[in-house]
Amino acid sequence: PARARHWGLIPVLGYSLGCWSLSLQEAIQLDGQILFSLLHKVSPVAYKHLSKQKIDPILYMTEWFMCAFSRTLPWSSVLRVWDMFFCEGVKIIFRVGLVLLKHTLGSSDKLKSCQGQYETMERLRALSPKIMQEAFLVQEVIELPVTERQIEREHLIQLKKWRETHGELQCKSPPRLHGAKAISEAEPAPRKALEPVPSIIVSPGPTPVPKARKSKEKSREKGPASPANGPGAEGNGAPGTTRELLHPQVSPHHQSKESLSSRESEDTYL
Amino acid sequence: MGSADEDYNFVFKVVLIGESGVGKTNLLSRFTRNEFNHDSRTTIGVEFSTRTILVEDAVVKAQIWDTAGQERYRAITSAYYRGAVGALVVFDITKHQTYDVVDRWLKELYDHAEASIVVMLVGNKTDLAQAREVPMEEAKMFADNNGLLFIETSALDSTNVEEAFETILKEIFHKVQKQKQRSSQSNTVSLASENPSSTAPAQAERRPCCVAL
Numbered sequence: 051p052a053r054a055r056h057w058g059l060i061p062v063l064g065y066s067l068g069c070w071s072l073s074l075q076e077a078i079q080l081d082g083q084i085l086f087s088l089l090h091k092v093s094p095v096a097y098k099h100l101s102k103q104k105i106d107p108i109l110y111m112t113e114w115f116m117c118a119f120s121r122t123l124p125w126s127s128v129l130r131v132w133d134m135f136f137c138e139g140v141k142i143i144f145r146v147g148l149v150l151l152k153h154t155l156g157s158s159d160k161l162k163s164c165q166g167q168y169e170t171m172e173r174l175r176a177l178s179p180k181i182m183q184e185a186f187l188v189q190e191v192i193e194l195p196v197t198e199r200q201i202e203r204e205h206l207i208q209l210k211k212w213r214e215t216h217g218e219l220q221c222k223s224p225p226r227l228h229g230a231k232a233i234s235e236a237e238p239a240p241r242k243a244l245e246p247v248p249s250i251i252v253s254p255g256p257t258p259v260p261k262a263r264k265s266k267e268k269s270r271e272k273g274p275a276s277p278a279n280g281p282g283a284e285g286n287g288a289p290g291t292t293r294e295l296l297h298p299q300v301s302p303h304h305q306s307k308e309s310l311s312s313r314e315s316e317d318t319y320l
Numbered sequence: 321m322g323s324a325d326e327d328y329n330f331v332f333k334v335v336l337i338g339e340s341g342v343g344k345t346n347l348l349s350r351f352t353r354n355e356f357n358h359d360s361r362t363t364i365g366v367e368f369s370t371r372t373i374l375v376e377d378a379v380v381k382a383q384i385w386d387t388a389g390q391e392r393y394r395a396i397t398s399a400y401y402r403g404a405v406g407a408l409v410v411f412d413i414t415k416h417q418t419y420d421v422v423d424r425w426l427k428e429l430y431d432h433a434e435a436s437i438v439v440m441l442v443g444n445k446t447d448l449a450q451a452r453e454v455p456m457e458e459a460k461m462f463a464d465n466n467g468l469l470f471i472e473t474s475a476l477d478s479t480n481v482e483e484a485f486e487t488i489l490k491e492i493f494h495k496v497q498k499q500k501q502r503s504s505q506s507n508t509v510s511l512a513s514e515n516p517s518s519t520a521p522a523q524a525e526r527r528p529c530c531v532a533l
Contacts, residue, residue, distance in 0.1 A: 106399035112365030121364070167403075168333075168383050171368065 076212075076219055081115055082107030083208040085147050088196055092148045096155035103167045110174045114147055122150075122177070127184045134191065139229030141198050142191065149190040150174075153181040198228040328372055328381040332492050333403050334485075335433075337425050338410035339418040340389035343444040346475035347410065348386045351485050356476055363388045366400060373486065375493045382489055401432040405496075406440070406488045411459075413443040413472065414451040419459065426466070438495060440469035440488045447474040 086107045090097045100107075113121055118135060120128050123146075135142040154173055155161060164170040181187065205226070212219070227233045336344040345363055349355040352369035367386045372379060387400050401407075409425050411418040422441065429439065441463040443454060456472060463470035469487060473480040 104402070109366055109399050116364050168331075168368070168370070171366075175368070 076216075078112055078115060079108055080205075080208055080212060081144075082111050083211070084201065084204045085111055085115075085144055087204050087208065088144060088200065089148055089151055092194065092196065093152040093156040095157060095161070096151050099155050099161055099164065099170070100151075103164075103170055105167055105170060109171060111147055114150075115143060118143060119146055123182050123187070124179070124184070127182055127187050130184055130188050131191070134188070137230050139198065139232065140226055141196060141201055141228060144201055145191045145194045145196050146187070148196060149187060149194060150177060150181060153190070154178070202226070327379060329378040330375075330493065330496065331381045331383060332405050332489060333383045333385065334406035334408065334488060334492075335401060335404045336384065336386045336408050336410060337429060338389055338408075338442075339412070339415075339421055339425075342389065342410045342412040342415075342418050343475050344386050344389065344408075344410050347408070347442070347444060347473065347481060347484075348384050350475045350478060350481045352384060354478075362390065371485075373489065375486075375490050378493060380489055380493060382485065384485075397428065398432045401429065404433050404437060406438045406492050407433065408440050408442050408484065408488065409468070410442045410444050411454065412445050413454045413456075413459075414445055414448045416453040419443075419454045422462070436495070438469070438488055438491045439467075440471065440484065440491075441466075442484055443470075443472040444475060446472050446479055447476045 086097070086100070089100070118128075119131055123131065131142060131146055151174075154177060155164065155170065164173050181190075209219075227236055336348060338344055340362065345360055345367060346356050348367065348369055349357065349360075352371045363386060365388065368384060369386075370381055370383050372381045374380070385400060385404070407429055409422055409429070411422055413419075426439070429437070441459060443456065443459050459472075460470050462468075469491060471480055471484045471487065473484050475481055
């Protein structure tokens, strides 16, 4: 999960900081169009209402998408949404947007007070706390039948439309990577798996190390898997241990050096 | 905030534009809620608020729209200006650069808004007079030469904020009244014109946001 979270940050940053002005404007407008056409399937009533009032998607979704809902939802919901987003990718952002639109403008009853463009915008700015509530929102997002494929297909359609009306894109973005799995598969080799790095590295040579402890550790590493995760190994993360058990090809010399240094730092602090 | 069944004679949409950090959002909050936020965050997308005031004998509901000044959030443009009958072009009197680019903001405004839009140049942050970089006379002259209203304000200490909005709303109101007299059309006609694209050389009173009851 730590890894998923880490790589998940890239789309967020890429979206908000990635390219400069023109391409960002294009990206957000394009996503707005994609969101809007998906809304057609999710909630025809809301779609019709927004079309009728000529409310451009960028008027309400810019902040949603650029801040990944952090300025919109209560914090507990933001955390849940981000968790899903980092793991499953951008479809979560689209789905959250669609759920909010559906439950705000999705029935004629709800539209009674949205007579004009301004009233509708106001409604979208002051969303009902009920629909933003963590449990409700997450359930709705999970159940919403909007897949990556649909988003990709809609992306291509909107891209084509964009080229017809605006000409070529200023900035060609690489294909969207849907979620942590796709991201890690797209860049497999050069990136090492995330692993804890000891913050203090003591050169192994001259430092005196209690002998008994060192040998105890070595013997533990040779044993079956279980002790590595035992209470002894956990405290300071014992970075070497788990990894080495999984990758026995690592040279024994290197092994002992790493576990030594981590032990060292533990000693320093204790 | 205003609900749909409020009683008013006119709705005027007024947009705030200008460089990032000149105080657009605080002008909005000062006028509509009498609030000022010292560490307000940068606007992303749009914000808006309304306030209903009396202009002469008419009840006018002012819808003030506020958007990001940062270049990279400028995708909003045409959707943002649609239906606006007034615009405040805001600069910071302590930062000459924000005044230098007023020209660019005016160009964007006239590219996207109706030609009849009432525009006011606003020099904000007069509470920081000791750090002033834009002389009032200079800005006033620029405004006169370009047919803009002009005022200096401080959203922080409230100076002239009411006056700024009241002046522009009054000006819009007079324009609407004049139009109404010129074209002897009734209120119902102005109401009927719901489609912005059909009002090519637009008259303020025929704008969809400008509803006469």
